[in-house]
Amino acid sequence: MFEIDGLDLKYQGQSILQQVSLRIAHGERVALIGKSGAGKSTLLAHLRALQPQQIAWCPQHTGLVPMLSVYHNIYMGALHRHNSIYNLANLIRPLSRPFQEVAQLADQLLLRNWLLTSVDQLSGGQQQRTAIGRALYQQKPVFIGDEPVSGLDDFQANTLLKLIAERHSTLILALHDIEQALQLCDRIIGLKDQRIALDAPSASLSAADLTPLYQ
Numbered sequence: 135m136f137e138i139d140g141l142d143l144k145y146q147g148q149s150i151l152q153q154v155s156l157r158i159a160h161g162e163r164v165a166l167i168g169k170s171g172a173g174k175s176t177l178l179a180h181l182r183a184l185q186p187q188q189i190a191w192c193p194q195h196t197g198l199v200p201m202l203s204v205y206h207n208i209y210m211g212a213l214h215r216h217n218s219i220y221n222l223a224n225l226i227r228p229l230s231r232p233f234q235e236v237a238q239l240a241d242q243l244l245l246r247n248w249l250l251t252s253v254d255q256l257s258g259g260q261q262q263r264t265a266i267g268r269a270l271y272q273q274k275p276v277f278i279g280d281e282p283v284s285g286l287d288d289f290q291a292n293t294l295l296k297l298i299a300e301r302h303s304t305l306i307l308a309l310h311d312i313e314q315a316l317q318l319c320d321r322i323i324g325l326k327d328q329r330i331a332l333d334a335p336s337a338s339l340s341a342a343d344l345t346p347l348y349q
């Protein structure tokens with residue numbers, strides 16, 4: 135699905151990652167780890183740009199529209215599936231079919247009681263779950279998430295990661311929780327010192343193998 139060969143990635147002229155070579159096949163579950171500033175978001179943004187049509191994107195900063203409801207923010211994941219008249223009509227007054235679909239999703243995200251609440255009235259974790267809902271409602275085969283569950287407690291984080299995994303054939307997730315990465319993903323890619331410092335199957339790794347990435 136993704137193939138990169140000897141790529142240098144920069145931000146405003148500053149080198150972020152050097153000589154990145156990477157292949158990710160359909161069906162893989164990949165965790166991207168590394169300390170803050172290692173370049174995880176930069177690499178995810180690059181992968182996303184390679185296959186934009188295939189990817190459900192869940193960014194680190196939720197980018198929700200604060201004065202719109204949970205329903206409308208989740209529905210935004212489906213804007214590309216409908217014409218602008220349909221989207222506008224639904225904005226003014228929720229249409230029955232998308233409303234039922236989003237309500238069902240909201241149940242799974244534990245957001246049912248807030249469906250018609252504007253997101254600026256929600257907690258940070260509720261907003262994060264809304265952003266996950268918007269990404270799930272994109273209904274794409276590949277999910278790329280940049281710390282998608284970082285603000286949630288372990289129970290919710292694991293429940294939502296499972297939901298994300300059930301609905302996507304391929305996962306690429308920046309995760310700061312090493313245990314989550316090892317449990318959910320079958321491959322770990324670690325970034326350090328502007329390079330891919332580790333790329334190995336999760337089954338061959340323990341948490342101790344990953345700590346040097348953070349030193």
Ligand SMILES: Nc1ncnc2c1ncn2[C@@H]1O[C@H](COP(=O)(O)OP(=O)(O)OP(=O)(O)O)[C@@H](O)[C@H]1O
Pocket residue numbers: 145150168169170171172173174175176177194
């Ligand atoms: N929008 C931005 N503004 C300023 N610097 C940026 C921006 N995006 C990337 N950079 C630079 O790129 C480097 C890598 O950032 P990136 O966000 O990719 O790292 P990260 O591993 O995702 O970090 P974190 O875990 O803190 O989100 C940063 O150290 C910073 O110098």
